[in-house]
Amino acid sequence: MIFLPFIISGAIGYLLLGLLTKKTAPLNFALKVTLGIGLGLGLSSHLTFYSFLFFNKLEPQIIIAAHIILLISLIALRMGDPKAGPLPPAACEAGRVPQGQDPSLFFRKYLIPIVISIFAVLIIVLVIIQARFYPYGGWDAWQVWNFKAKFLLLSGDNWKDLFSPELWRSSPHYPLLLPLINVWAWLFTNKPLDVVPMITSVSFTFLTIGLMCSALWQRTKNIFSLLPGFLLLTLPFFNLLATTQYCDIVLSFYCLAALVTLQEYKLVSGVFTGCLAFTKPEGMVAAMIICAIVFILTVRNFKDLWPFIWGLIAALLPAVAFHVLCSPGNQTFVNGLTSALKPATWERLQMIFGFLSVELTSNKWNGLWLLLLLGIVLGGRNLWTKNKITAGFLVLYLAVIIAYYEVNTYFEIKWWLSVSLNRILFSLLPLFMFWVFSGILPACGKERD
Amino acid sequence: MSKSFPLPKLTRAQVFLAAAGALVVFNLYTLTQETFKTVKLRQRHPYTFFGDRFRGIETFVGQAPYLGYYTDKNIEKDSRAAMQYAQAQLVLAPSILDLNNTGHEFIIFDCTTPQAAMAKIKEIGAKPLKANPYGIILAQNTDQAIGVNGDTEKTFDKTLPEQKQRP
Numbered sequence: 001m002i003f004l005p006f007i008i009s010g011a012i013g014y015l016l017l018g019l020l021t022k023k024t025a026p027l028n029f030a031l032k033v034t035l036g037i038g039l040g041l042g043l044s045s046h047l048t049f050y051s052f053l054f055f056n057k058l059e060p061q062i063i064i065a066a067h068i069i070l071l072i073s074l075i076a077l078r079m080g081d082p083k084a085g086p087l088p089p090a091a092c093e094a095g096r097v098p099q100g101q102d103p104s105l106f107f108r109k110y111l112i113p114i115v116i117s118i119f120a121v122l123i124i125v126l127v128i129i130q131a132r133f134y135p136y137g138g139w140d141a142w143q144v145w146n147f148k149a150k151f152l153l154l155s156g157d158n159w160k161d162l163f164s165p166e167l168w169r170s171s172p173h174y175p176l177l178l179p180l181i182n183v184w185a186w187l188f189t190n191k192p193l194d195v196v197p198m199i200t201s202v203s204f205t206f207l208t209i210g211l212m213c214s215a216l217w218q219r220t221k222n223i224f225s226l227l228p229g230f231l232l233l234t235l236p237f238f239n240l241l242a243t244t245q246y247c248d249i250v251l252s253f254y255c256l257a258a259l260v261t262l263q264e265y266k267l268v269s270g271v272f273t274g275c276l277a278f279t280k281p282e283g284m285v286a287a288m289i290i291c292a293i294v295f296i297l298t299v300r301n302f303k304d305l306w307p308f309i310w311g312l313i314a315a316l317l318p319a320v321a322f323h324v325l326c327s328p329g330n331q332t333f334v335n336g337l338t339s340a341l342k343p344a345t346w347e348r349l350q351m352i353f354g355f356l357s358v359e360l361t362s363n364k365w366n367g368l369w370l371l372l373l374l375g376i377v378l379g380g381r382n383l384w385t386k387n388k389i390t391a392g393f394l395v396l397y398l399a400v401i402i403a404y405y406e407v408n409t410y411f412e413i414k415w416w417l418s419v420s421l422n423r424i425l426f427s428l429l430p431l432f433m434f435w436v437f438s439g440i441l442p443a444c445g446k447e448r449d
Numbered sequence: 450m451s452k453s454f455p456l457p458k459l460t461r462a463q464v465f466l467a468a469a470g471a472l473v474v475f476n477l478y479t480l481t482q483e484t485f486k487t488v489k490l491r492q493r494h495p496y497t498f499f500g501d502r503f504r505g506i507e508t509f510v511g512q513a514p515y516l517g518y519y520t521d522k523n524i525e526k527d528s529r530a531a532m533q534y535a536q537a538q539l540v541l542a543p544s545i546l547d548l549n550n551t552g553h554e555f556i557i558f559d560c561t562t563p564q565a566a567m568a569k570i571k572e573i574g575a576k577p578l579k580a581n582p583y584g585i586i587l588a589q590n591t592d593q594a595i596g597v598n599g600d601t602e603k604t605f606d607k608t609l610p611e612q613k614q615r616p
Contacts, residue, residue, distance in 0.1 A: 123480075375469075
């Protein structure tokens with residue numbers, strides 16, 4: 001019963017994605033599954049939010065009915081489509097390791113998948129064990145995300161008390177995508193079981209890694225597309241942050257999803273950008289940067305912009321409604337540019353850059369950022385030309401984050417950086433990996449120094 | 450004299466992938482080490498969730514939208530006290546714990562000593578309802594109690610710390 005809501009959301013998302021990408025280039029199966037489940041969970045969160053908006057409380061029967069109607073409709077649409085089979089032939093083609101008449105067929109067909117599967121199972125088990133070490137997650141899990149979910153589930157008509165000033169420590173201005181996914185899952189257990197947020201965070205961990213690897217495969221058709229996944233899942237610090245039940249891994253997923261689909265699947269990218277804006281305030285910033293990039297890219301051909309805009313409008317409504325109708329605004333903001341009491345100083349900026357360099361070389365990352373730096377050096381122009389969207393996004397996003405640290409002087413900077421910078425870097429890590437590996441992998445076996 | 454060994458020519462991608470592969474092996478080693486270390490740690494010191502100390506309070510306060518949460522600890526500097534408050538908030542949701550506001554009908558006292566809590570309860574004229582072995586005391590403001598929770602006398606815990614000390 002615990003997994004049923006995840007299965008329903010996943011099925012809805014998978015079928016809906018098939019519908020949205022009907023007229024575009026086929027996605028490989030793994031990419032379709034990861035994007036589909038993420039899309040479905042985002043949609044479930046949105047439907048749950050609409051229950052609060054329209055009925056002023058949680059209406060479990062209506063939410064479940066909406067899901068069932070949607071699922072049945074999508075199944076009917078799929079069955080009515082003569083072209084849609086269990087797996088589109090093109091998708092099978094895209095997901096196949098090129099074999100031809102290779103004498104090492106056995107090696108490629110059986111040995112590599114078996115070794116990779118054993119390795120993957122071992123890592124998955126280790127990740128789940130790690131998640132169980134902290135059954136209630138980290139600090140923000142109980143103070144912000146899980147608290148909000150439980151409050152929304154049990155508060156009835158008083159759900160708007162969640163935005164009362166007494167709860168400023170729980171960041172009432174933070175959007176509700178993650179808490180509402182947990183609320184949706186709790187509808188099937190009738191009580192707020194602690195295991196559900198853990199399942200959500202572990203699911204998003206694997207979804208993010210799966211998305212990164214399958215998007216790389218879609219682009220490069222290179223078996224080493226799996227390598228960044230193993231790199232992240234074996235990194236203890238990554239696992240720790242991914243399974244703390246925070247929203248950073250959710251943000252990471254939707255950010256990656258919005259960007260990897262941006263070139264060829266604009267409608268889907270628009271939907272994921274809308275979901276991204278509903279994750280965290282940083283998600284809203286990231287969504288705005290993605291919109292800016294899309295506008296710049298389509299400025300010469302405005303017709304290309306429309307699919308993105310339709311997707312964005314459909315998925316952005318909850319985020320807009322939240323900010324207009326619910327959010328009390330950021331209560332932890334002091335504009336350092338105008339404040340005489342807490343001004344933004346040159347020392348503060350130096351501290352930010354100093355802390356950033358210390359963080360990137362910290363032992364807890366096991367040298368991963370240095371490896372990425374090596375990749376950026378070795379990747380050369382490829383990274384900046386073939387994958388300029390991701391590169392542009394990363395540069396702009398980091399610039400905005402640094403500017404925000406400088407301008408918002410509410411918090412003492414050293415403490416603030418120590419509790420938040422590693423999580424910001426963590427949420428960007430899958431995208432960074434995708435960027436570097438997609439720049440390096442196509443050159444594999446072709447380019448010589 | 451010296452014989453040069455034929456070094457394989459590596460592409461940039463191969464150099465990078467070799468470094469990445471080495472890091473996966475190193476990561477896997479550290480992950481396994483950390484996992485075993487934490488398993489051993491958990492065997493010696495099981496995971497403690499401070500919020501568990503507040504379980505059961507909801508049966509006394511019902512659906513009260515707000516509860517006072519009084520503490521004499523400095524929650525801004527004492528991270529353990531802050532953690533306890535945050536976890537209490539999670540356990541008692543959807544009731545909102547109003548920090549150091551003793552004006553609500555029900556107030557939870559999380560003080561350094563039970564005596565300090567009882568002194569504050571006396572000072573504000575509240576009535577203690579329940580105490581637990583962790584020093585958490587639930588009290589009710591008497592001026593708001595009438596007609597709200599008629600059965601509070603039944604739930605009064607006879608093992609309140611102050612009563613234990615009486616001769």
